[in-house]
Amino acid sequence: MKSDLSTIIINESALKMMELPSPIGEIVYRTSPAYNDKPSYTILGIVKDMIKGSPFDPAVPTILIPTEEDQKHLYIRIHPAVSASQALPKIENVLKKIAPAAPFDYAFVDDQYNQKFKEEERIGKLVALFTFIAIVISSLGLFGLAAFVAENEPKRLGVRRVNGARMSEILVMLNGNFLKWVILSCLLACPIAWYAMHKWLENFAYKTEMSWWVFAAAGGIAMAIALITVSWQSWRAATRNPVESLRYE
Structure with a gap:
C-alpha cells in the first residue's frame, strides 16, 4: 500500500538513541535524501536488535524504511506447528494467483543467519x-x-x-x-x-x-x-x- 511507504520501523538501539518515551506513532523528519520522496515518517513499530552483517560487530541504531522495491519481496513467518515442506507449496499457490509471472524464489532466514x-x-x-x-x-x-x-x-x-x-x-x-x-x-x-x-x-x-x-x-x-x-x-x-x-x- 502507498500509505505503508510513510511508516518506518526502528530497532532497540535506535530507540535508545532517540530517547522517545512513547515511540509508536511519533513522526520522524528526514534531513537528507532517503529512499523515497517522503519528508517525514511515522514510527510503526520497534524490533529487537539483529545481526545484519558480521556477528563480531555490535548492533547499530537502524531505521527500516520501506520502498517500492521492497514490495517485490515478502518475509513470511511459518507457524512452528507447520513444516516448511507443507507450507511452501501453499505459499507458492497464493503468490501465483497474485503475480503469475513472478518467479518463486525463496531463502530461509535460519540458513542466512547460520552462514554468518x-x-x-x-x-x-x-x-x-x-x-x-x-x-x-x-x-x-x-x-x-x-x-x-x-x-x-x-x-x-x-x-x-x-x-x-x-x-x-x-x-x-x-x-x-x-x-x-x-x-x-x-x-x-x-x-x-x-x-x-x-x-x-x-x-x-x-x-x-x-x-x-x-x-x-x-x-x-x-x-x-x-x-x-x-x-x-x-x-x-x-x-x-x-x-x-x-x-x-
Missing part, C-alpha cells in the same frame, strides 16, 4: 577432532605407563600384599600416583584455557559468560578418563599372587 557463523562452526569441528585425537594419544600413553609401572614393581606390591594391604588400598595407591599428575595438569591448563577463551570471546559483540563449572567438568572428565585407562593395569597388579611376585624377585 560458518567459519566458527568449521573451527569448532576441527578443535573437536584434534581434541579427540589428543585424548586417544594421551590415553594410550597412560595405559602404556601404567603397564610399565605394574610390571616393574611386583616386589613392592607383593610385600604390601603379604603385610596385609587390601586390594582397594593398592588400587588407590597405584591410581593415585597417576591422578596427582592429572590434577596438576588441570590446575596448569585451566588458567591458560580460561585466558584463551576469554580473548577469543572478545571478538564477538554478543557473547556468553564463562562459568567455573565448565572447567570443573573438564577436570572431572580428564580424571575419569585417566582412571578408566589405568584401572585395568592397576587391577591386574593388585590381584597378582604376591608369592609369585616375591619368587620372581
